[in-house]
Amino acid sequence: MVSLASGAVDMKRREFLKYGAAGIASASLGLSADSAFAQSACGTCGTGLQTVGTTSFILGIKDVACTLIDGQTVNMLGYSLTSYTRTAPGCVPGPILRAREGGRVQITITNDRKETHGFEIVGIPGTRTEVAPGCSCTITFTAPVAGTYMYHDPYGGTPLYRILGLHGVLVIEPIAGMTPRMSRTPYSLDKLAPEQRAAITALFDALGTTARFQGGAAGKWVPAPLNAEHSLQEKIWVCSSVDPKFNALITPGQPIASNPTLTSDVVGNFVPRYFTLNNRSGYDLHDDDETLGHLPVIPKNYIGEPTLLRIVNAGLAHHANHFHGNHLMDLAKVDLDPLSPTFGRQLVSTNIFEVDTVPMWPMQRRDLLLPYEIPPDIPYQIPVSGPTGSQFQRMVNGQAQEPFPLRYVMHCHTEMSQTAAGGNYPQGMVSHWEIHGGLGGRAKAAGKLAAR
Numbered sequence: 001m002v003s004l005a006s007g008a009v010d011m012k013r014r015e016f017l018k019y020g021a022a023g024i025a026s027a028s029l030g031l032s033a034d035s036a037f038a039q040s041a042c043g044t045c046g047t048g049l050q051t052v053g054t055t056s057f058i059l060g061i062k063d064v065a066c067t068l069i070d071g072q073t074v075n076m077l078g079y080s081l082t083s084y085t086r087t088a089p090g091c092v093p094g095p096i097l098r099a100r101e102g103g104r105v106q107i108t109i110t111n112d113r114k115e116t117h118g119f120e121i122v123g124i125p126g127t128r129t130e131v132a133p134g135c136s137c138t139i140t141f142t143a144p145v146a147g148t149y150m151y152h153d154p155y156g157g158t159p160l161y162r163i164l165g166l167h168g169v170l171v172i173e174p175i176a177g178m179t180p181r182m183s184r185t186p187y188s189l190d191k192l193a194p195e196q197r198a199a200i201t202a203l204f205d206a207l208g209t210t211a212r213f214q215g216g217a218a219g220k221w222v223p224a225p226l227n228a229e230h231s232l233q234e235k236i237w238v239c240s241s242v243d244p245k246f247n248a249l250i251t252p253g254q255p256i257a258s259n260p261t262l263t264s265d266v267v268g269n270f271v272p273r274y275f276t277l278n279n280r281s282g283y284d285l286h287d288d289d290e291t292l293g294h295l296p297v298i299p300k301n302y303i304g305e306p307t308l309l310r311i312v313n314a315g316l317a318h319h320a321n322h323f324h325g326n327h328l329m330d331l332a333k334v335d336l337d338p339l340s341p342t343f344g345r346q347l348v349s350t351n352i353f354e355v356d357t358v359p360m361w362p363m364q365r366r367d368l369l370l371p372y373e374i375p376p377d378i379p380y381q382i383p384v385s386g387p388t389g390s391q392f393q394r395m396v397n398g399q400a401q402e403p404f405p406l407r408y409v410m411h412c413h414t415e416m417s418q419t420a421a422g423g424n425y426p427q428g429m430v431s432h433w434e435i436h437g438g439l440g441g442r443a444k445a446a447g448k449l450a451a452r
Helices: 013-022 194-206 282-286 391-396 441-451
Strands: 055-067 073-083 087-091 097-100 104-111 117-121 129-131 136-142 147-152 167-173 234-242 274-277 307-313 319-323 328-334 346-348 357-360 365-370 406-412 430-435
Touching: 055 087, 055 097, 104 117, 104 129, 129 136, 147 307, 147 346, 147 365, 167 234, 167 307, 194 346, 234 319, 282 430, 307 357, 357 365
Parallel strands: 055 104, 097 167, 234 307
Antiparallel strands: 055 073, 073 087, 104 136, 117 129, 117 147, 147 167, 234 274, 307 365, 319 357, 319 406, 328 346, 328 365, 406 430
């Protein structure tokens, strides 16, 4: 295990929550270095999918009712989507958007609510705007370097609307992400510093080709398609939290209620009661049914099928996502040090650490690779007695009691998000990942199905 702690801090739990909620410097305001608005609040802004050769999206600000882990329903705000390739109703988090690095991107925001809202993509200058009630506004920009970005509503300089559901993820795909040995990566290698390029190239070239990372061609990482929210080998995790007294400000179809006592200090007054991953908690996270509008959380792969996790924290609490079964490769994260010259930028690692715990401050964005190795708690390097070889191979052969899929937990090491503000463990931010079989298992399973 690699410890990522930078030092001990002596504070009470309530103080720690507020520290995490505030983040570092202006984290709660969105880390935007560009305060200029891209468009006026209404007027001549475009309202549709207009430009050939442009990746275009229409996001609508909608009322959304969400049922929480204990059965309580709260009002939230979510983004709907219209694009050339797909549509989605209002949802929390918002739809996953994808575009190609260097391409032209056009996003139209339509405000179906009765109050003014804002919009920005953190880390992309010129994308901040405001949208009056009943109006639409369009921003157009050139897609920046490949990576994971967050869009959200920063209106009023507070995280109010972000915590009420107006947040989502934009993935920028690379245009030069292939290594000389034809391994695909999440980043344009020509945009990286030499040390970053060497580290990313070495890892992704090793996948499927070494004694540690086996699998051959099937052991390579494969990115999600541009028209998909996720794929077998790429998942999006959005951490957040809910304080129902803020959600009570929302009445569908009506302007948000005025409560200056509450909203004058959103960070200080916010006390999370529910801790969510893709807007679900606890047992509900085990249901990845997309027909119910869920953004799937759980990786379900075979040994040798590495999976990219893009994790963002849209909430106001600090998290420490802890993984059992495999260490993750820490590929990239946002620099949250306000004194750093790279503050607010997502930095690709020059030395890729293996981690089992992932600190996530508010507005943090991280890329991590789950390698899908045989877990070290299963004896596989030292064969057990008998002609069938290692214990893991006996499991693959159906000669052991342990059945597939194997499930390994992911839970938050920040205690309060484990227990959902005092609720029964583990109904907070807890999920898992699954191993469905050994090397080449997907092809074997497909062959068995074809033979039926």
